[in-house]
Amino acid sequence: MTTSVLGRPAEIPLDPASAVLDRVPNPHPDIDYLIRFTVPEFTALCPITGQPDFAHLVIDYVADQWMIESKSLKLFMFSYRNHGAFHEATTVEIGKRLVEALAPRWLRIGGYWYPRGGIPIDVFWQTGTAPATLWLPEQGVPGYRGRG
Numbered sequence: 001m002t003t004s005v006l007g008r009p010a011e012i013p014l015d016p017a018s019a020v021l022d023r024v025p026n027p028h029p030d031i032d033y034l035i036r037f038t039v040p041e042f043t044a045l046c047p048i049t050g051q052p053d054f055a056h057l058v059i060d061y062v063a064d065q066w067m068i069e070s071k072s073l074k075l076f077m078f079s080y081r082n083h084g085a086f087h088e089a090t091t092v093e094i095g096k097r098l099v100e101a102l103a104p105r106w107l108r109i110g111g112y113w114y115p116r117g118g119i120p121i122d123v124f125w126q127t128g129t130a131p132a133t134l135w136l137p138e139q140g141v142p143g144y145r146g147r148g
Contacts, residue, residue, distance in 0.1 A: 002022045003022040003024070003069050003072065004022055005073065006022065006069055006071055006072070009094065010071070010075055012073060012075060012078045012079060012081075013032070013075060013076070013078070013079040014079070014082070015079055015083050016076065016080055016083055016093065016097070018078045018079070019072075019075060019076040019079040019080055020072055020075075020076075021068060021069075021072050021076055021098065021101040022068075022069035022071075022072035023066040023067060023068060023102055024061060024066070024067050024068075024069050025065065025066065026065055026067050027065070027126055029063070029064060029065055030133065030146075031146075032105065032133055033062065033134075034061075034062060034134060034135065034136065034137070035060070035061055035063060035067060035116075036058065036059065036060050037057075037058075037059040037068070037070070037073060038056070038057070038058050038059075039055075039056070039057040039058075039059070039061040039077055040057075040073040041054070041055045041056075042054065042056065042057045042077060042080065042111075043054040043055075043080065043081050044080040044081070044084070044085060045083060045084040046084065046116065047084035047085055047086060048084075049055070050084065050103070052110050053087065053113060053116060054109050054114045054116070055087070055090075055091075055112060055113040055114065056086075056112040057077075057091070057094070057109065057110065057111055057112070057139050058109070058110045058112075058120075058139040058140070058141060059094070059098065059107070059108075059109050060107070060108050060109075060136070060139070061102070061104040061106060061107035061108070062104055062106045062107075062130070062131055062134060063102065063104055063105070064099070064102070064103055064104055064105050065103070066102045066103065066104075067102070068098060068101065068102060076094075077125060078099070082107055087111060087113045087116075087121045087123055088121075088123050090111070090118070091109055091111030091123035091124045091125060092109075093121040093135065094109060094111075095108075095109040095125045095126075095127075096108060099127060101106065105131060106126070106127055106128060106129075106130050106131060106134075107126065107127050107128065108124070108126035108127070108137045109124070109125055109126070110122070110123075110124050110128075110141065111123040111124070112141045112144075114144070115144060120143075120144035121135075122143070129141075131142050133141050147148070
């Protein structure tokens with residue numbers, strides 16, 4: 001197993017396209033189990049105004065042969081801090097990059113974006129139907145309620 005960032009000093013990638021997503025072998029490829037990553041302080045930029053956008057991301061997946069290496073995922077997420085894209089494009093792009101890197105049995109991503117112009121935007125994407133025997137907890141992020 002060779003990784004590009006694990007155990008080494010690493011720079012934050014300048015943009016998502018240049019970020020490397022490392023993978024490691026799944027120790028239990030014979031069973032379906034859920035792996036969850038939560039990114040509660042995700043930031044990107046509005047492609048029009050350049051102002052920061054904030055989201056709480058929840059990524060759930062069932063690994064096949066590969067799992068994502070968490071440090072490379074963190075650096076990939078950091079690469080969006082100076083990247084301009086709409087909420088929908090960003091959320092789906094992250095999911096698609098993970099599918100490309102891992103070829104998981106199943107993956108879903110929930111992007112719970114904080115209000116822009118007074119309207120919160122939530123974006124959800126998944127690769128298909130979750131395995132029938134999988135315990136699939138709710139993502140646990142309440143809808144935006146403001147000060148209520």
